[in-house]
Amino acid sequence: MTESIAISSGKGGVGKTTIAVNLALTIAKLGKKTLLLDADLGMANAHIILGLNAEKNLDDFVNGNTNINKIVVEVNSKLDFISGGSAIHNLLNLNETERYKIIKSFSSLKKNYDTMIIDVGAGADASSTGFMAASNKNIVIVVPEPTSFVDAYGLMKAANFDHKLQNFGIFVNNSNNEVHAKNYYDRFQVIFSKYLDINSNFIGCLKTSQNIKNSIMSRRPVVLDKTNQEEIYSFQAFSKNLEKIKTNDSKGIKFFED
Ligand SMILES: Nc1ncnc2c1ncn2[C@@H]1O[C@H](COP(=O)(O)OP(=O)(O)OP(=O)(O)O)[C@@H](O)[C@H]1O
Ligand SMILES: [Mg+2]
Structure with a gap:
């Protein structure tokens, strides 16, 4: 069975794509397919952060021009990628x-995967x-700002409803350190667990980092450069914490289910 893990956020620009790309590379490095x-969709840009140009993407698939297997791009021996295309489709x-x-x-899909991000x-x-x-597990990215908090609350409320x-x-994301991140999560958690019927876990954090900014500019994901020890460690810790997230058993169609 492929475990599918959705990375989402209420507010835009909080680091979802940066985190999804580096998490996928980290899990692949640990040996999982x-x-x-x-x-x-419509604002797809993971291929830019990943530093590759996919010839075909989901737009071609949805419009019936190609088969899903033909839009899978190999990034390395353990990681494949499906592009959402460009912002103008x-x-x-x-x-x-x-x-x-x-x-x-x-x-x-012809190939088998352990995990999909x-x-x-x-x-x-x-x-x-x-x-x-449609995913087995859900991750919400927040940054320590009131607007991110309110929008993440709204997202979880809508997904629950x-x-x-x-x-x-x-x-x-964008925390000063782990203590700062956990404190922020604790304060957030007290409020949403009071008003929403949901369970949550703190599963990781990332500092605001110049290495990440540089990696976006150079189109080379931050975890690929061995000198970026702190960021590599953050993503390794994050990947281990994925098992803490409980699976959602919602009705309806799921990825990888007939
Ligand atoms: N921890 C970090 N340190 C420094 N810069 C970061 C960090 N996380 C993200 N960024 C920067 O923030 C910007 C937005 O990141 P990204 O595109 O990953 O966010 P997003 O949530 O996917 O945005 P969107 O909602 O538009 O899809 C990028 O320029 C990225 O380099
Ligand atoms: Mg994005």
Whole structure:
């Protein structure tokens, strides 16, 4: 069975794509056969952070021009990638039928994967919560700012209301250090567990880092450079904590299920 893990956020620009790409590389490095899916349709840019150009992408698949197996790109021996395309294609307003077609297609992938990491678009619209519900596990990225807190709260509320999702792993990006990140999570958790019927775990954090900024500019993911010890460690700790997240057993279609 492939474990599918959705990375989402309420507020945009909090680091989802950076985190999804480096987490996928880290899990692959640990030996698991991994697939990274850019499902931020309309605003897809994981290929830019990953430093590759996919010839075909989900846009070609949705429009019937190609088979799902033909849009899988090999990044390295353990990591494959499916690109969402560029920001100027037709997937911005993906309808339910098209989303269903994408999710359904994963059971016909020829290769087997241990893990799939999904970069989901920001916000709590039907597309984002639909991809979250199709995944086994859900991660919400927050940054220590009130706007991020309010938007993450709104996202979890919507995912819970629309799809009965109850379990979330919370990752704090742009923290000063681990104590700062945990304190922020604790304060957040007290509020949302009072008003929402959900369970959560603190599953990791990342400091604001010049190495990350440089890695985006050079289109070479931060964990690929051995000198970036602190960031590599953060992603290794994060990948170990994935097992803490409880699986969501929502109804409806799931990735890799017939
Ligand atoms: N820990 C960090 N330290 C420094 N810069 C960071 C960090 N995390 C993310 N960034 C920077 O923040 C910017 C936004 O990151 P990213 O594109 O990954 O966010 P996103 O949540 O995927 O955005 P969107 O909602 O638009 O998809 C990028 O320029 C990235 O380099
Ligand atoms: Mg993104």
